[in-house]
Amino acid sequence: AQRVTQPEKLLSVFKGAPVELKCNYSYSGSPELFWYVQYSRQRLQLLLRHISRESIKGFTADLNKGETSFHLKKPFAQEEDSAMYYCALRNNAGNMLTFGGGTRLMVKP
Amino acid sequence: AAGVIQSPRHLIKEKRETATLKCYPIPRHDTVYWYQQGPGQDPQFLISFYEKMQSDKGSIPDRFSAQQFSDYHSELNMSSLELGDSALYFCASSSPTGMNTEAFFGQGTRLTVV
Numbered sequence: 777a778q779r780v781t782q783p784e785k786l787l788s789v790f791k792g793a794p795v796e797l798k799c800n801y802s803y804s805g806s807p808e809l810f811w812y813v814q815y816s817r818q819r820l821q822l823l824l825r826h827i828s829r830e831s832i833k834g835f836t837a838d839l840n841k842g843e844t845s846f847h848l849k850k851p852f853a854q855e856e857d858s859a860m861y862y863c864a865l866r867n868n869a870g871n872m873l874t875f876g877g878g879t880r881l882m883v884k885p
Numbered sequence: 886a887a888g889v890i891q892s893p894r895h896l897i898k899e900k901r902e903t904a905t906l907k908c909y910p911i912p913r914h915d916t917v918y919w920y921q922q923g924p925g926q927d928p929q930f931l932i933s934f935y936e937k938m939q940s941d942k943g944s945i946p947d948r949f950s951a952q953q954f955s956d957y958h959s960e961l962n963m964s965s966l967e968l969g970d971s972a973l974y975f976c977a978s979s980s981p982t983g984m985n986t987e988a989f990f991g992q993g994t995r996l997t998v999v
Binding site for chain 2: 814819820822860862875878
């Protein structure tokens with residue numbers, strides 16, 4: 777069974793501070809991992825995926841297979857980053873997507 | 886604690902048939918979102934409802950319709966099914982308290998069109 781864990785329900789930082797949203801997963805195969813963001817009452821949006829190794833809005837995430845983690849990082853948080861962030865894992869067959877419980881990021885001025 | 890319930894979990898239909906997918910949000914949640922995830926694809930937003938009114942619309946085909954009922958459950962109706970409609974459909978619900986509320990996801994309904 778595949779499982780995604782986001783240990784922090786709420787993360788509160790000041791503007792300009794570094795941010796790290798934690799995501800751990802369990803999966804027996806080779807996972808495909810994603811970060812999604814949901815701004816207030818808006819639709820879920822894809823932020824980044826590990827296979828593309830890109831940086832979106834200053835966020836990056838590195839897949840660490842040894843630690844089974846896919847933490848989301850940003851060196852300098854902005855107030856507009858305040859949102860819900862979901863880590864998700866897709867299985868090899870591509871027919872199951874499992875979401876973590878989400879972490880609310882609050883960036884204070 | 887109660888979670889988002891979707892039914893059925895699996896559904897097999899033939900081309901040109903109709904299908905109805907149901908989503909039961911967490912009690913007291915007033916917002917429901919529907920997503921479609923095709924094989925090997927990222928979830929695509931279809932439509933959302935807030936207080937029984939459509940609040941946002943994404944890439945939902947005209948053959949599909951959805952509504953939210955007085956008890957806040959939502960149904961996605963799909964007509965003239967095509968092979969390409971085969972996908973995982975999942976919904977999420979969120980609560981009314983405050984402006985920044987998290988969404989909770991259902992397990993999804995896997996629709997196979999043959």
